[in-house]
Amino acid sequence: MKVEQCLVLIKPDGLVKSLTGDIISKLSETQLVIVGAKIVQVTKELAEEHYQHLREEKFFGELIRYIMGEFHTKRVLALVYQGEDATAKIRKIVGATNPELAEPISIRGKYGRVTTRGVFENVVHASESQKEAEREIKLWFRPDELVNTIF
């Protein structure tokens, strides 16, 4: 067991569907601590950097428009969780990337959908590993926006 951080984003569909409270309540079962939180208007630069690993995918353009809020609202709620095994605990509650394959009681299984445009609108993002979490948190937050100086 080791202390980790994890970036969670409530994506624009999650905000429009008024799921913020549900998602934060569900994540509180992990007993992890929130050490950073803010509403962000996602720029193209931030979106493309965040999803750089998917640049070659055919759905990349739609994914960028989705996270920028072009289909819902131009807001994302960014949260940083910290605690033991944060990424694994959060990813379990969040569920699989494809909402049709996600556990029905996971956040994505409950609230996500596959659009005819070909994007998985899966309500929430969570870092996949501690390495990714560090990269993502540095991208989304300045050090002084986090409770402790983490990075």
Ligand code: IDP
């Ligand atoms: P993750 O969000 O579970 O870590 P990633 O592979 O990092 O999954 O993909 C980032 C986001 O891109 C997903 O959350 C989803 O919104 C979208 N996405 C990933 N794979 C597909 C796909 O095959 N079709 C449509 N959208 C996808």
Ligand code: MG
């Ligand atoms: Mg990912």
